[in-house]
Each structure stands twice: as structure tokens, then as C-alpha cells.
Amino acid sequence: MxxxxxxxxxxxxxxxxxxxxxxxxxxxxxxxxxxxxxxxxxxxxxxxxxxxxxxxxxxxxxxxxxxxxxxxxxxxxxxxxxxxTGVDMMERLLGFAAKEGYRVFLYGAKEEVVSKARENIIAKYPGITIAGYENGYVQDPDQVINKINEAKADILFVAMGSPKQELWIREHMNKMGVKVFQGVGGSFDVFAGHVKRAPLFFRKLGLEWLYRLLKEPKRLKRQLALPRFLLKVLFSR
Structure with a gap:
């Protein structure tokens, strides 16, 4: 690859x-x-x-x-x-699941967020099978894993924030029959309609980070990683 x-x-x-x-x-x-x-x-x-x-x-x-x-x-x-992007990859996977008949499970976020995301996804992708969902406040992994296995899910989206969601996936993935795992951070909020993405103009130019910074100035410290990273790349061999 x-x-x-x-x-x-x-x-x-x-x-x-x-x-x-x-x-x-x-x-x-x-x-x-x-x-x-x-x-x-x-x-x-x-x-x-x-x-x-x-x-x-x-x-x-x-x-x-x-x-x-x-x-x-x-x-x-x-x-x-x-x-x-993570949210667009999730979007593509949902379309893929609807087309190919794969079963999807959503785990994470607040109950009102994940349930609304499920509702909106079903409305957007007729025929998709959302086999089940669970909010992120159910933290007994065995309970969650059993529910995912009972749903016979093929694709699992986990919304806990990174790297917590990826650590959870790595620890438990071999206990499940799921074939595709993606940690999706705050994507359930986007699908639930609680968080708006940057306008398409910003996304096409790769300036989604700038839009989010303008909306949330407190993100400045995090965004400084971008110039630091590019300078390191520029001066690396």
C-alpha cells in the first residue's frame, strides 16, 4: 500500500x-x-x-x-x-455501506447526538442499515461489544476523541465481528446537525482550519502546529 x-x-x-x-x-x-x-x-x-x-x-x-x-x-x-478528511471518509463509508448492504453501528457521543445522527443518516441514505447505536456514556466495554456483535455490524464508527477512540478500537477489535473500524471524533455532531462544517469554498481551498479558527479563536494554540510542522518538513532532509 x-x-x-x-x-x-x-x-x-x-x-x-x-x-x-x-x-x-x-x-x-x-x-x-x-x-x-x-x-x-x-x-x-x-x-x-x-x-x-x-x-x-x-x-x-x-x-x-x-x-x-x-x-x-x-x-x-x-x-x-x-x-x-475524517468526516468525509465517514460520509463515503456510509454511502458505500448503503450501496453494498453492509451493516453500520455508531458508538459514542451524547445520547441526543448519536440518536439524531442515526436519524439523519437514515434519512440521507435510504436503504442503509444502521444495525445499532450506543452513546459514549455506556462505558462497560463488554456491554457495548455484546451489543455490536448482536447487531452483526460490519462497519463501526467510534466517536470518543483521538487517541482515546483508536485505543478503544485497538483493545477490543478482535472481540468483534466488525470488519471496518473508524474513529470519527466529533463527526456525530456534524451528522446530527449540531455542528456546522466550513462552507464548501473554505473546504475546497483547504482552509477549513482557518474557518474554524475564526469561529473559535481559542484554537490558535492548536493551529500553531501547522506552521511548526511545515517548517520542520521544509528543513528536514
């Missing part, structure tokens, strides 16, 4: 369509797959944390969620040609 490495962190160079095609093939082979979003902030943290770096690199697909990763690939003559 095509991957690039930045400061010890792997990033997949596949597009949405390439990931879905590869996933379909892996599911037909009864293989489990995990998806984790990678952005400059996460790369910088992973450089200082062996556990986080190993967690990212052990995933099947490390999607280039941040504009900084795309720019770094361009600076280094890499093969990443577009962002693959």
Missing part, C-alpha cells in the same frame, strides 16, 4: 475511491481494517510519543486529514494529491 512517512509517522497516499476499493477487497477476504486521521498536530505529538506513533502506524489507513500533510507531500514531491 502506498504510504509516506513524516517524522516516523506513516500517511496513506490513497484517495477516497482507492481506499473504498481496497476496503471492499479486504472485507471480501474477511480482513479487519482500521482508519485513523493524521494531521500536523498529531504528527508532532507522535514524534514525542512512541505509543501514539505506534498506534497511528498500526492502522490500515492513515488518512491525510490536515492540509499540512498535503502541503508537506507537495514540498517533498510525494504522491498525496488531496486531503482525505
Amino acid at each position: 502506498q504510504k509516506e512517512t513524516y517524522f516516523g509517522v506513516d500517511v496513506s497516499a490513497l484517495s477516497y475511491d482507492e481506499i473504498l476499493a481496497d476496503l471492499k477487497n479486504r472485507m471480501q477476504q474477511d480482513l479487519k481494517s482500521t482508519i485513523i486521521a493524521v494531521n500536523p498536530e498529531k504528527v508532532i505529538k507522535a514524534e514525542q510519543s512512541n505509543e501514539l506513533r505506534e498506534l497511528i502506524n498500526s492502522a490500515t489507513y492513515q488518512i491525510p486529514d490536515g492540509i499540512g500533510v498535503l502541503l508537506a507531500s507537495k514540498l517533498k514531491g510525494g504522491r498525496i494529491t488531496s486531503r482525505v
